Amino acid sequence: MSGFARARVAFTVLAAQLQDRPERLLVTIGAIALGIALSVSVTLVNASAADEFGRASRALTGSADLVIDGGRGGFDEALYPSVARRPEVTVASPVLETELALAAGGTLMVLGVDPFLAGRLEPAIYGDLASHFTGLLGARAIVLSAAAATTLNVGRGGTLRVRLGREERLLEVIDVLPSSAYPRPLGVMDLGSAQWTLLRLGRLSRLELRLAPGVDPARFGASLALPAGALIARGTDLEGRGASLRRAYYANLDMLALVALLTGGFLVFATQALSTLRRRAQFALLRALGVTRAEVTLAVVLEGALVGLAGGILGTALGWVIAREALARFGGDLGAGYAAGPGTPLAAPATTLVAFVALGVLVSALSSWLPARRVAALAPARALKGGDPEFALATSSGGRRGAGLLIAGGAIAFAPPLGGLPLAGYLSIALLLFGAVLLVPSFARLVLAHLPTRVGPIGRLALAQLQGTVAESAVSLAAIVVSFSLMVSMAIMVHSFRDSFERWLGGVLPADVYLRVAPGSDTVLLSDADGRDIAAIPGVERAELRRVLPVLLAPDRPAVALIARRLDAVSVDRLPLLERASATPADLPAVYVSEAVHDLYRVGIGSRLTLPVGGQGRAVVVAGIWRDYARSSGTILIEQGTYRAWSHDVASTDAALWLKSGASAALVGAELTRRLKLGASLELIETSDLKARSLTAFDRAFTITYLLEAIAVAIGLAGVGFAFASTALARRAEFGVLRHLGCSARQLKRLLAGEGALVGALGALYGLLVGGLLSLVLVYVVNRQSFHWSLDFVVPVGQLLLVALALVLAAATTARLAARGVLGTSAVRAAREDW
């Protein structure tokens, strides 16, 4: 008989035992399924959003070899003929990109293109436009993508009411593109019509180029003399810009899914470890019958793999359903504002789904392999007598390994980001977590040895039981420590973020009322005269106008927000500055950059920057670094006077209003609406409402975090319940003896509840310590490298203590409930059975 055949026989013997207790099997499969389902759903939502964004980016510029990109500010169209005439260029397609304000509120991205040229580069989207050539030449003709037509509820032959300054105009929808052409809302106009109608005469946003065969794009790009603000970019650069905005958000969601998966994995490990421990006599019997150690190990691993397969399939299917529902209801960003809204189609590649099923098998098989190896190594004679095997967690080398992992995890946290992601931070968290888990037995022994013993006979018994079974308790503690410490770390990070955000809001919103016109649009701005009108409104003491415009500083990064505003000494003092120059060169204007600009463009105090303003590169010096939670892609503050002198642009996008004492914000708002005549494009909001709305948006973005945290802790508690139920079954004879000695059933329940509470308290205490450690990495490494803003470290002490108390109570209740089946009269008789 071959080794594998013997392992198969061993497996059938072990499997028969599992069938005998199907509830154990179901709990284990359920734990794996839940962990996998969370990971699958987050990954699929992320992949679907990325897929939609990627398709959109590729559809717009996908087949261009090179793009001369001027961002939304654009460049003079005089560049177009000079580039198009170059022999290396076979096609040069000029594009004007504009965020068009809609009369009903909101904006629509509109591209002005030459349909013939654009159709040669991106036939999927523009191919059909050439057939509408005559219609598209109309100054007000526009073609909508299917998504835009659906969102705006307008079809072919309909009209679209848009706002250009104070005027409303009607555009004629001459056609709707098929939904396969472009997945997001988009309008397409003829380039000349767009320049004329949208008041952008002589401007282009980009030139998309196809080069002759053999021409090196990099060398050709370097040979071009470009105006300030125009950059050479590749299609992948444009795709990467949007991705970098979402990436950090999804990386954090992935982290949470990983929490659930890890917790599920530890639950499986705990289950398999305890199950293996209890069946050590059966393993020993198999060994005595001639099954080798390797065959016993193989049989247990096979059993674990099959359990993992069932959990993996179930979890993957469940994750697929959750992802589909989440995308349909909340969109690709789960409501956080990083991607398009609800309706993002689900992208679920078969390879991803299969990979997750395989992950379930791997986690479960690995969780089985560790305890199986320990039991298989045990001398059969000892195991047949019900010896006392120690598990990997309880070995003496476990403590040293744990300490080593903690040191390695701490050291690696100082590594820089990789590819813009805090991968070292995540690795640090994983190492710290595994190190902490290996130290669970040492921690448990240390705490249990120092607990007071004046707690009555039942309390002392509970304490003695845990002191005597640290190895087993450590296994069930691991699941709770993993889930609770990760929950604690996330709670500290989110609380630190919220606390910092709230205080930041208080600092950056000093005025009484804020006014914005068609946020994000290029077609509605406040003029200088509007500014004077606003200041003259009764009740307004002072109005401060600001111009916010996107500027491109690097081809592969999203635009930085350049904010031209008053920057006198008082205003600068009010900024949430983290660093400030003691003196700056008198010959250069000073700018104040956000932490994101500092991180992404590697500039510090005293660094010189060249900003594309008014068609020229303008040198400025960094005089301060400030905290900006509003934009993770970067913000630069420049004195309004300097900006206006350079650009001759006196328009503004928003204004802060200080009201006279006793003035009514509502009356001022009504007067503003009457005078500015901007309809739905005018947004007015009082500071208190703005703060409340911002905090609500913050909380909404983190709702998913709380949900995933709760699920992780529930899995951890399920682990405790399962461990107690299993242990209680194994301890039936012990309970029987205690009943013979005069312990009442009530006292036994108290004993189990006490043990559960002690395990819960140990898990909570250790989880708080480990979670605190992990939160340092989250706050100072992961968050900083993901979003490029710093946080003040604030611990929600009350909240954490409450959750810890809830955990202790839940563990006590779970332990008591889990053991209720073995405390009856039948258990009393168990004392007459062998151990």
Next chain:
Amino acid sequence: MTAVLSVRGLTRRFTPDRPPVLEGLSFALQAGEYVAIMGESGVGKSTLLNLIAGLDRPEEGSIELDGRELTRLDDDALTLERRRSMGFVFQAFHVLPYLSVARNVALPLELLGWPAAEREARVNAMLAEVGLADSAARLPRELSGGELQRVAIARALAHRPRLLLADEPTGNLDPGTAAQVLRLLKTQVAAQGGAGILITHSRAAAATADRAFMLDGHSLTPLAVAG
């Protein structure tokens, strides 16, 4: 002389369509008396012990311990009776593996709320009685089978129970060790002034008791094996 244990007309039937395991069984034990009960498998020896210990309820009959009727007590009161007045020795020892030898012996005293000093003195005395004075701090896994059973005997008698119930206490021991344990049981029951019942299959074990009986379900027939 007042009987420590008085059993009258005890009947226990597990299924209505089969004959009762015990039917109308009566016997009494006086203070200081140590008896052995033998019988074939399934004759009702363990059922009898469960009924006396209050772990099972008879259909008919009464069980009095020092004049207190046990069959009318609720579970809490029976638990209290076991805690105060009974001691148990099992075939499989059932010494709690995570407690030291001393803590195992002290357990009944802790449950009865003895002060620490008295408890310690009594535990030391009992360990000396069973020959384990030097093993107080050891853990059960460090002991042999005979030593484990001596710990169990010390635990069963530490609180001076009126009635000791020993169910096959030497079933897992070699003959030499078994003989030592049986001698210890007899001398300890005599020293405590209570009564003891030894359930056994072994005639040699039964011979160590003051009297021996054969259980046949209806009655206890005296056997001429006791020494």
